[in-house]
Amino acid sequence: MQIKEIGGEFALIDRLSRLVPSRCRELIVGIGDDAAVLKTADDGRYQLVTADLLVENQHFSFSWGGAEEAGFKAVEANVSDIAAMGGEPTVMVVSLALPRETPVETAEALYRGMGRSCRRNGVTVVGGDTTRGGAITISITLLGTVAVDRLCLRSQARVGDLIGVTGPLGASAAGLALVQRDLPATAYLWQKHLVPECRLDAAPILAPVVNAMIDVSDGLAPEVRHICDQSGVGARIAAAKIPLHPEVIAAAVALGCDPLEFALGGGEDYELLFTLAPRNLERLRRTGLEFAVVGEILPAADGLLLVGASGAAGPLHGGYNHFA
Amino acid sequence: MQIKEIGGEFALIDRLSRLVPSRCRELIVGIGDDAAVLKTADDGRYQLVTADLLVENQHFSFSWGGAEEAGFKAVEANVSDIAAMGGEPTVMVVSLALPRETPVETAEALYRGMGRSCRRNGVTVVGGDTTRGGAITISITLLGTVAVDRLCLRSQARVGDLIGVTGPLGASAAGLALVQRDLPATAYLWQKHLVPECRLDAAPILAPVVNAMIDVSDGLAPEVRHICDQSGVGARIAAAKIPLHPEVIAAAVALGCDPLEFALGGGEDYELLFTLAPRNLERLRRTGLEFAVVGEILPAADGLLLVGASGAAGPLHGGYNHFA
Numbered sequence: 312m313q314i315k316e317i318g319g320e321f322a323l324i325d326r327l328s329r330l331v332p333s334r335c336r337e338l339i340v341g342i343g344d345d346a347a348v349l350k351t352a353d354d355g356r357y358q359l360v361t362a363d364l365l366v367e368n369q370h371f372s373f374s375w376g377g378a379e380e381a382g383f384k385a386v387e388a389n390v391s392d393i394a395a396m397g398g399e400p401t402v403m404v405v406s407l408a409l410p411r412e413t414p415v416e417t418a419e420a421l422y423r424g425m426g427r428s429c430r431r432n433g434v435t436v437v438g439g440d441t442t443r444g445g446a447i448t449i450s451i452t453l454l455g456t457v458a459v460d461r462l463c464l465r466s467q468a469r470v471g472d473l474i475g476v477t478g479p480l481g482a483s484a485a486g487l488a489l490v491q492r493d494l495p496a497t498a499y500l501w502q503k504h505l506v507p508e509c510r511l512d513a514a515p516i517l518a519p520v521v522n523a524m525i526d527v528s529d530g531l532a533p534e535v536r537h538i539c540d541q542s543g544v545g546a547r548i549a550a551a552k553i554p555l556h557p558e559v560i561a562a563a564v565a566l567g568c569d570p571l572e573f574a575l576g577g578g579e580d581y582e583l584l585f586t587l588a589p590r591n592l593e594r595l596r597r598t599g600l601e602f603a604v605v606g607e608i609l610p611a612a613d614g615l616l617l618v619g620a621s622g623a624a625g626p627l628h629g630g631y632n633h634f635a
Numbered sequence: 636m637q638i639k640e641i642g643g644e645f646a647l648i649d650r651l652s653r654l655v656p657s658r659c660r661e662l663i664v665g666i667g668d669d670a671a672v673l674k675t676a677d678d679g680r681y682q683l684v685t686a687d688l689l690v691e692n693q694h695f696s697f698s699w700g701g702a703e704e705a706g707f708k709a710v711e712a713n714v715s716d717i718a719a720m721g722g723e724p725t726v727m728v729v730s731l732a733l734p735r736e737t738p739v740e741t742a743e744a745l746y747r748g749m750g751r752s753c754r755r756n757g758v759t760v761v762g763g764d765t766t767r768g769g770a771i772t773i774s775i776t777l778l779g780t781v782a783v784d785r786l787c788l789r790s791q792a793r794v795g796d797l798i799g800v801t802g803p804l805g806a807s808a809a810g811l812a813l814v815q816r817d818l819p820a821t822a823y824l825w826q827k828h829l830v831p832e833c834r835l836d837a838a839p840i841l842a843p844v845v846n847a848m849i850d851v852s853d854g855l856a857p858e859v860r861h862i863c864d865q866s867g868v869g870a871r872i873a874a875a876k877i878p879l880h881p882e883v884i885a886a887a888v889a890l891g892c893d894p895l896e897f898a899l900g901g902g903e904d905y906e907l908l909f910t911l912a913p914r915n916l917e918r919l920r921r922t923g924l925e926f927a928v929v930g931e932i933l934p935a936a937d938g939l940l941l942v943g944a945s946g947a948a949g950p951l952h953g954g955y956n957h958f959a
Binding site for chain 2: 313314315316317323324326328330332334335337346347349358361364369402404405408409411412413414415416423425426434436438446450454456
């Protein structure tokens with residue numbers, strides 16, 4: 312049976328996770344959130360664990376960017392998962408598979424990029440594995456901690472919550488789409504694709520105030536869907552309120568598509584998406600953090616809706632499936 | 636520059652580790668031992684972190700064994716690293732890259748094998764990543780803990796220590812060599828290659844008694860070399876004392892080679908290699924644990940020696956280099 316026949320990546324993860332022991336006394340949250348949460352840190356904190364596997368020509372390509380950029384982005388993506396839990400990253404292990412003919416300089420550039428992101432985010436590399444493989448493969452496992460009363464889960468959205476996001480969406484996908492079609496990408500769009508910076512800065516401001524939180528790695532639509540699935544709620548997103556950078560709109564014009572597609576399904580923006588009780592809106596505004604309210608949480612029976620510019624509501628679509 | 640030009644895997648790791656932050660307050664032991672050691676667990680214990688990356692047709696091949704065996708072995712190899720520190724495994728994250736056409740049944744078999752090893756060793760799978768790639772790639776990060784006074788490092792060998800090993804060596808490599816030459820492997824040899832069981836059972840018996848410890852994943856010679864490098868000592872191994880199973884000797888006869896080659900450089904035996912003060916020898920014998928004394932630790936100036944059956948000593952050679 313093919314993976315796409317059972318419904319792709321998430322259906323596969325669901326099947327596979329039933330074949331291994333997945334519960335223990337120390338585990339607060341396991342497979343299914345941005346990071347696992349463990350009751351093993353001291354001082355009123357939980358431990359966080361997240362992992363990512365990146366394969367050349369699937370997740371990054373040296374024909375577009377350099378190895379240093381790929382290394383930087385790989386670490387940012389993992390720190391983003393820790394930030395989405397309200398936490399702080401601590402230590403990281405890196406496993407690297409390299410084809411035999413990989414120049415030492417390429418491996419060094421990868422590590423320089425990882426080092427730059429590690430320093431930016433206060434991460435220490437404590438180990439890993441380096442071996443041979445057919446394609447350059449970067450596997451990162453990042454640990455972190457979060458204060459027990461600051462932990463933010465995908466499952467904590469409540470009916471009536473507002474849905475917010477920390478910045479404009481779609482720039483990474485728009486930049487990539489331009490380059491894939493041999494059109495020039497602006498520096499802003501291309502930087503957002505090659506070396507996106509995650510929002511670890513926003514996490515400690517958001518964590519005391521928000522209910523659910525997730526990072527935007529696969530696009531707005533699938534992230535809202537994850538929150539709704541795990542919280543047992545529905546949601547309505549207002550298309551007109553989704554923050555779009557003018558250059559994303561210009562890219563959509565050049566490509567003859569709807570800029571919302573980049574925001575809803577493009578992914579790799581690494582902004583934080585959160586839900587918030589309306590009574591906390593003013594409190595969050597007073598922090599000075601920039602964010603946009605893009606919708607609200609509804610009862611599960613209402614489903615997932617996107618309200619267009621005309622005011623008509625349709626289903627919320629979009630998002631990347633690795634095995635579609 | 637090619638990786639082999641700078642000296643292969645270990646030279647590369649040394650270069651790369653200088654490009655990322657690799658020290659922090661919580662880190663007791665970083666890159667270079669079987670697992671990293673962190674001061675972040677409570678109750679007088681340290682946290683351990685180890686990782687492995689396995690690529691199809693480099694580290695395992697479905698033309699010889701099944702996916703279930705590959706999954707089992709991948710987890711055993713990581714548990715072996717935790718055992719070598721004197722610790723116990725706790726939770727694991729698995730990242731998996733699968734070619735688009737991978738049958739769901741193959742992924743499930745991999746996980747069934749991982750599950751079997753996890754249950755055997757008390758490990759819980761708490762997360763990971765599943766994505767597309769050109770070759771099946773399994774990346775495992777395993778956490779564990781060790782009592783502060785039970786931690787065993789590669790760097791703790793002392794001149795005068797005896798060198799011991801928990802069981803016969805070379806069976807995995809002998810089984811593989813037979814199959815690679817289209818010769819029949821006995822069930823014992825083939826099982827030792829496909830589904831080796833690590834020695835987590837021996838770790839709590841050894842940890843209170845031994846000085847240095849390491850697991851035999853790359854062969855006896857390179858593991859002795861790791862201990863000597865990190866302890867600043869030399870060693871003498873007596874060829875006649877290296878435990879060899881009769882079927883390893885028979886395999887060497889069939890293949891026309893020296894059975895010691897399998898033990899010294901073959902790897903993937905996952906026995907534990909340790910150094911021990913002579914005064915603790917009797918104490919270890921009284922535990923009932925089976926082991927063999929194969930040599931002794933010398934001053935660094937004596938180098939690494941192998942004493943043959945004739946009594947003549949030569950340099951200790953052998954071992955696998957991923958980029959040679």
